[in-house]
Amino acid sequence: VVIGGGYIGLEMGSVWGRLGAKVTVVEFLDRITPGMDGELSRHLQRALTAQGMEFRLGTKVTGVKKAKSGVELTVEPAKGGDAETLKANVVLVSIGRKPYTDGLGLAEVGVTMDDRGFIPVDEDYQTNVAGIFAIGDILPDRPMLAHKAEEEGVVVAEKIAGHVGTVNYDAIPGVCYTWPEVATVGQSEDDLKAAGTPYNKGRFAFAANSRARASGDTEGGFVKLLADKETDRLLGAHIIGPDAGTMIAELVLALEMGASSEDIALTCHAHPTLNEAVKEAALAVTGKTLNS
The missing domain is CATH 3.30.390.30 (FAD/NAD-linked reductase, C-terminal dimerisation domain)
Structure with missing residues (x-):
């Protein structure tokens, strides 16, 4: 069972499916891949369904517990309704990510973080502490993508060297x-x-x-x-x-x-x-x- 019908959950679920596992995706919303063009999302769901993947959309997980053989999940309609139990050998929780900023000593040097652990930066990607820059998945309200982070890193290097640079966030590709x-x-x-x-x-x-x-x-x-x-x-x-x-x-x-x-x-x-x-x-x- 995959909890979350976003990119990562579907990528991992589709791999398991092609290896022969029976995969069920539980998604709180009434569609998979939120934010993706709706027509693509519908076609992707049809294609994965044809490959044997099952989707439980508009469904929330209210409980997960270990069983004698595997895991038992309690699910119910997101808008309310009767609960039921799903059984699985393995459960993948794929409902979002958080920045990896804990334990880096940022507070000790005075770098400001928000309540979720993201680091606000200015237009030059500089934090509130002069000379300390931040890029990638630790920036708020930006896509968490490796190629996006690479572009930000290049821009920071250019700016430190006295040149100019910018990232056009409207032209960042996403791939599932x-x-x-x-x-x-x-x-x-x-x-x-x-x-x-x-x-x-x-x-x-x-x-x-x-x-x-x-x-x-x-x-x-x-x-x-x-x-x-x-x-x-x-x-x-x-x-x-x-x-x-x-x-x-x-x-x-x-x-x-x-x-x-x-x-x-x-x-x-x-x-x-x-x-x-x-x-x-x-x-x-x-x-x-x-x-x-």
């Missing part, structure tokens, strides 16, 4: 290493709808991509691009399918450089490659796909 793989960058369709931002959408399925068909990786995957309705500037990119984590880099660059969907559509992509799906999705933004 399940199978199928999921990768996203920028705003989701849900974000744009909530903000009332007019947008155009281009979607292209891997089922129509030559490389994916040749390798048999066509089931349910697609590339989705979201562009501003007035300017055509790329606002978000979302991929579910083979090698999505590698494919997203092109779209991170496009987002960083302020590219339009037309810029991507007019860029020659080698054939046969998975990345052709990116070009086709860009063409689809204005209804001009070649191979859909």
Whole structure:
């Protein structure tokens, strides 16, 4: 049983599932991968369900205890209802992370931390103590990602050396290493709808991509691009399918450089490659796909 339907819980659960274990995911919310584009989240759930993973959404865990053989969990509907017992050999608790700042002597040197253990910094990543900088997972209200921390580290080194540098947090990719793989960058369709931002959408399925068909990786995957309705500037990119984590880099660059969907559509992509799906999705933004 995996408690928590976020990225890490699903990644570990999908590994166990492929190794032959029966995996049940218990999630308090009514969907998995909160914060991910809703369409991708639904497709990922369908794909994992087809692989044998079971989902108990809108469900909270009220108790866990060791049994003679394994573990027993008491669960009930998040909105209230009758409790029931789930039995498992192993339980993975995957409901969030906390910063590793305990025992580092930060208080002794005067570094300020908030009540959760995160370290506030200024625009140069400097703490309240001159000469002490902080990056990575110990910063509040930022994604806990290794590649994001690396970018912050480079910026700090540049600033210490007297140069300039910045991290564009709107262009930090996120990848869920399940199978199928999921990768996203920028705003989701849900974000744009909530903000009332007019947008155009281009979607292209891997089922129509030559490389994916040749390798048999066509089931349910697609590339989705979201562009501003007035300017055509790329606002978000979302991929579910083979090698999505590698494919997203092109779209991170496009987002960083302020590219339009037309810029991507007019860029020659080698054939046969998975990345052709990116070009086709860009063409689809204005209804001009070649191979859909």
